[in-house]
Amino acid sequence: MARSAPRPDLPVTGLDWRRYAAMAVPVGLLLLLPLYADHGASAYEHRVIVILGIDIILVLSLNLFSGFTGVFSLGHIGFMALGAYTSAILDMPVASKAINLPDLPAWLARVELGFLPAMLVAGLLAAAIALVIGLAILRLSGHYVAVATLSFLVIVRVVLINATPFTRGSRTFFGTQDYTTVWWVYAWVLITLYVAWRLLRSLYGRAMLAQREDRIAAQGIGVQVLRTRLWPFALSAFLTAVAGALWAHYIVAFSPNAFYFTETFAIITMLVVGGMGSISGSVVGTVLIVVLSEVLRNLEGGFAICAVQIPPLYGLSQILIAVAFISVLIFRREGLLGDREINFARLFERWGNGKGS
Amino acid sequence: MLEVRDIDVYYGGIRALDGVSLDVAEGELVTLIGSNGAGKTTTLRTISGLLHPKRGSIVYDGAPIHTLSPYQIVQRGISHCPEGRHIFANLTVDDNLRLGAVQRRDRAAVRRDREWVYSLFPVLEQRLGQLGGTLSGGEQQMLAIGRALMSSSRLLLLDEPSLGLAPILVETIFAVLREIKASGRTILLVEQNAYLALEIADRGYVLETGRLILHDTAEALRANAEVERSYLGG
Amino acid sequence: MSLTEYGLQQLTNALSIGSLYALMAIGLAMVFGILRLINFAHGDLMMVGSYSALGLIFIGLPYWAAIPAAVVVAALAGILMERVAYRPIRGAPDVAMLLTSFAVTIILENGAVMLVGARSRAFPIPDFLRTVYHLGNLTVASVNVVAIIATAVLLVLLTLFVTRTDIGISMRAAADDMMAAQLMGIPINRVIAAAFAIGSGLAGVAGLLWTVKVGKVDPYMGFFPVLKAFVAAVIGGFGTIPGAVVGGFVLGFLEITFQALLPGEWSAYRDALVFAILIIVLLVRPNGIVGARAREEI
Numbered sequence: 065m066a067r068s069a070p071r072p073d074l075p076v077t078g079l080d081w082r083r084y085a086a087m088a089v090p091v092g093l094l095l096l097l098p099l100y101a102d103h104g105a106s107a108y109e110h111r112v113i114v115i116l117g118i119d120i121i122l123v124l125s126l127n128l129f130s131g132f133t134g135v136f137s138l139g140h141i142g143f144m145a146l147g148a149y150t151s152a153i154l155d156m157p158v159a160s161k162a163i164n165l166p167d168l169p170a171w172l173a174r175v176e177l178g179f180l181p182a183m184l185v186a187g188l189l190a191a192a193i194a195l196v197i198g199l200a201i202l203r204l205s206g207h208y209v210a211v212a213t214l215s216f217l218v219i220v221r222v223v224l225i226n227a228t229p230f231t232r233g234s235r236t237f238f239g240t241q242d243y244t245t246v247w248w249v250y251a252w253v254l255i256t257l258y259v260a261w262r263l264l265r266s267l268y269g270r271a272m273l274a275q276r277e278d279r280i281a282a283q284g285i286g287v288q289v290l291r292t293r294l295w296p297f298a299l300s301a302f303l304t305a306v307a308g309a310l311w312a313h314y315i316v317a318f319s320p321n322a323f324y325f326t327e328t329f330a331i332i333t334m335l336v337v338g339g340m341g342s343i344s345g346s347v348v349g350t351v352l353i354v355v356l357s358e359v360l361r362n363l364e365g366g367f368a369i370c371a372v373q374i375p376p377l378y379g380l381s382q383i384l385i386a387v388a389f390i391s392v393l394i395f396r397r398e399g400l401l402g403d404r405e406i407n408f409a410r411l412f413e414r415w416g417n418g419k420g421s
Numbered sequence: 422m423l424e425v426r427d428i429d430v431y432y433g434g435i436r437a438l439d440g441v442s443l444d445v446a447e448g449e450l451v452t453l454i455g456s457n458g459a460g461k462t463t464t465l466r467t468i469s470g471l472l473h474p475k476r477g478s479i480v481y482d483g484a485p486i487h488t489l490s491p492y493q494i495v496q497r498g499i500s501h502c503p504e505g506r507h508i509f510a511n512l513t514v515d516d517n518l519r520l521g522a523v524q525r526r527d528r529a530a531v532r533r534d535r536e537w538v539y540s541l542f543p544v545l546e547q548r549l550g551q552l553g554g555t556l557s558g559g560e561q562q563m564l565a566i567g568r569a570l571m572s573s574s575r576l577l578l579l580d581e582p583s584l585g586l587a588p589i590l591v592e593t594i595f596a597v598l599r600e601i602k603a604s605g606r607t608i609l610l611v612e613q614n615a616y617l618a619l620e621i622a623d624r625g626y627v628l629e630t631g632r633l634i635l636h637d638t639a640e641a642l643r644a645n646a647e648v649e650r651s652y653l654g655g
Numbered sequence: 656m657s658l659t660e661y662g663l664q665q666l667t668n669a670l671s672i673g674s675l676y677a678l679m680a681i682g683l684a685m686v687f688g689i690l691r692l693i694n695f696a697h698g699d700l701m702m703v704g705s706y707s708a709l710g711l712i713f714i715g716l717p718y719w720a721a722i723p724a725a726v727v728v729a730a731l732a733g734i735l736m737e738r739v740a741y742r743p744i745r746g747a748p749d750v751a752m753l754l755t756s757f758a759v760t761i762i763l764e765n766g767a768v769m770l771v772g773a774r775s776r777a778f779p780i781p782d783f784l785r786t787v788y789h790l791g792n793l794t795v796a797s798v799n800v801v802a803i804i805a806t807a808v809l810l811v812l813l814t815l816f817v818t819r820t821d822i823g824i825s826m827r828a829a830a831d832d833m834m835a836a837q838l839m840g841i842p843i844n845r846v847i848a849a850a851f852a853i854g855s856g857l858a859g860v861a862g863l864l865w866t867v868k869v870g871k872v873d874p875y876m877g878f879f880p881v882l883k884a885f886v887a888a889v890i891g892g893f894g895t896i897p898g899a900v901v902g903g904f905v906l907g908f909l910e911i912t913f914q915a916l917l918p919g920e921w922s923a924y925r926d927a928l929v930f931a932i933l934i935i936v937l938l939v940r941p942n943g944i945v946g947a948r949a950r951e952e953i
Binding site: 136200201203204206207208210211212214215216218219222223225226325326329332336378379380382383385386387389390393394397 | 691693740743744747748749750751753754755757758759761762764765766768769773878882885886889923924926927930931933934937938941
């Protein structure tokens with residue numbers, strides 16, 4: 065929803081080494097998280113860091129598509145679900161499959177892939193589905209396309225609940241191996257960051273930014289625009305599915321309920337708060353919301369102010385996040401960073417100048 | 422009656438009007454002419470409350486109105502017939518006219534005004550049950566004007582009544598405008614067709630890229646060589 | 656059961672569920688028509704109405720008082736919702752408003768969880784709504800009959816309202832051309848509040864009928880119905896009241912047809928089919944069956 069023009073300050077070619085060095089800093093900062101998780105963090109903190117990483121991938125891949133095309137996809141969690149279930153089924157040991165998914169078709173029951181191959185296959189499947197769905201849906205505009213993507217989410221959910229031989233229906237899905245480590249997650253965070261960065265800076269990315277519509281046409285749009293939307297959509301679906309795979313192999317037990325409206329809203333909040341069209345914004349927004357949610361959720365169990373004991377108020381954290389969301393929409397619609405990025409090079413220049421003088 | 426003083430109006434970050442001032446005295450027909458994009462429509466929209474000036478003031482009957490909402494401004498007695506007609510396409514002619522008087526409580530007077538509108542535009546009475554969207558362009562313009570007349574307004578803002586109409590229809594409309602003027606209503610007319618506008622107006626203002634560049638009696642403007650060259654196709 | 660009897664049976668089912676969808680869809684359509692806002696929190700108005708009824712009945716109010724009171728509460732909740740959440744963002748891009756309605760849904764649903772807990776509660780059904788009539792081989796639940804009759808009555812009243820009263824006509828005008836409506840001196844805020852009030856009240860009625868059918872209430876009860884109502888509104892012609900009504904009944908018929916036609920284990924997929932149909936409609940005929948006149952962007 066940030067509507068500013070493509071930024072003129074970004075040179076299309078040629079970066080000096082300072083800029084590259086400057087970019088190493090945030091990446092380094094980011095990598096401190098998994099480092100801490102493995103060395104010294106409590107189990108709780110470890111968990112938060114992993115989930116944070118997965119959320120960053122989710123938000124970035126959504127931003128990849130929505131931030132640049134201006135098209136809001138409300139169905140992305142559907143791709144996450146696809147990634148989760150597909151990879152879980154593919155890399156589950158055959159013996160496990162026999163116990164947990166006895167009704168799986170024979171050809172699938174015999175398959176047992178490694179973690180990475182399963183993840184990639186899941187991602188490719190999601191991308192393929194995204195292409196098909198995209199061909200249908202991405203002609204639409206404005207809230208029509210948002211609603212169409214929401215329909216996709218609902219359809220995925222209905223399918224998940226009913227394709228019992230594959231998914232155990234609405235019951236908990238057991239048997240997933242716990243392959244995900246914090247380093248797997250953050251490796252993919254870096255990959256996603258890189259992909260998003262390249263996409264933004266490419267001419268292709270600029271073309272997408274220019275396509276962002278200001279007024280919403282009531283009818284559909286021509287083929288040209290369709291094509292500029294399709295590939296980001298598929299790419300974004302791929303990464304989202306990977307995030308789903310990572311998540312599934314961390315949580316290990318899950319059900320279709322994990323891939324519905326609440327999660328969709330959470331991701332969107334992170335995206336909007338950080339600013340669509342901004343990569344650093346997505347990271348900042350995600351960190352902010354995740355930390356805030358955790359803090360609030362801990363308070364939900366009841367806490368004391370001075371001598372007054374506040375009783376448990378489950379659901380309060382959700383409400384506060386939603387209120388924060390509305391506030392952003394009212395007071396600062398472009399989010400914290402809007403279209404811009406944190407310019408680390410400039411930050412260091414200023415810091416250097418401050419120290420020197 | 423109406424005093425517009427030095428208004429600056431912005432669309433987003435772009436300044437559309439720059440220090441525009443104009444006056445309309447009771448009973449006059451004042452016209453605002455200029456080329457496309459000069460800011461004529463913006464001026465009317467600011468007077469009727471759809472837009473608000475960042476600087477300057479608009480005073481009507483001695484009271485400032487530039488911060489009021491369209492609802493309040495209609496209450497004060499100003500009605501605006503917008504550019505492009507904007508009749509309610511999915512409502513009947515009858516409903517359209519009825520809505521023109523939506524703020525009024527004086528039933529008898531409303532009925533009288535209806536009759537007057539029918540006398541000005543007989544075709545409207547014939548098409549009362551028809552949906553606005555099914556009328557021809559000229560009929561829609563008549564409906565738009567009739568609708569604006571249904572409010573008991575003393576000042577009528579008219580935006581481009583001749584737009585897209587065949588010359589015969591334009592003549593009819595302008596003949597009606599003369600009658601409306603004769604009935605005592607004050608009119609501020611924005612017109613692309615400067616020739617016709619200056620024919621029926623008392624005074625005129627010329628707007629160019631958001632600024633007022635000329636202001637004189639209609640006669641003087643008609644005689645003005647520059648006006649003739651730029652706007653009268655002379 | 657003969658074929659005609661089966662057909663009649665399904666017809667009543669379709670009409671009954673169609674009425675519910677129609678009532679829900681009207682509220683969505685009215686608000687969308689004027690504000691271009693898709694109010695997903697509309698479903699939670701069902702929930703508010705039903706919980707209010709539950710509460711009022713609990714403190715001893717008889718049905719004939721509790722039900723109308725609950726509908727009024729739903730209407731008021733709708734007005735409040737507009738005032739607090741949607742008026743400040745009026746004029747924002749459509750998607751921003753849609754997302755805000757999501758936020759409102761979360762607030763309402765979690766608020767309800769905080770107040771009354773997440774578990775569902777049984778709703779005491781009055782006896783006259785429990786009866787089931789048997790006509791030959793047909794089984795007709797009285798609640799279905801009530802639903803159909805109530806909807807018919809409300810539709811008549813609504814039609815009179817929007818064609819005869821100043822506010823009703825103003826509402827249609829505002830939906831047709833907001834700028835022109837403002838220039839007429841129509842009190843836009845009042846009109847919008849009225850649209851929310853009526854739409855929410857109707858949602859409250861639909862919610863109560865739904866509650867009686869399923870026998871219980873829970874904080875999330877409104878979420879799926881509002882999605883369905885949305886599909887109904889789009890199929891019929893989004894933004895118009897006739898469209899919402901047509902769409903509601905068409906959806907009711909579609910659902911019953913899917914249910915009847917799909918073999919056993921596939922019938923659960925009818926919901927997926929419904930949403931697939933939504934996508935198809937959006938592509939092929941975005942203005943729906945009734946086909947609202949395409950509005951020019953100003």
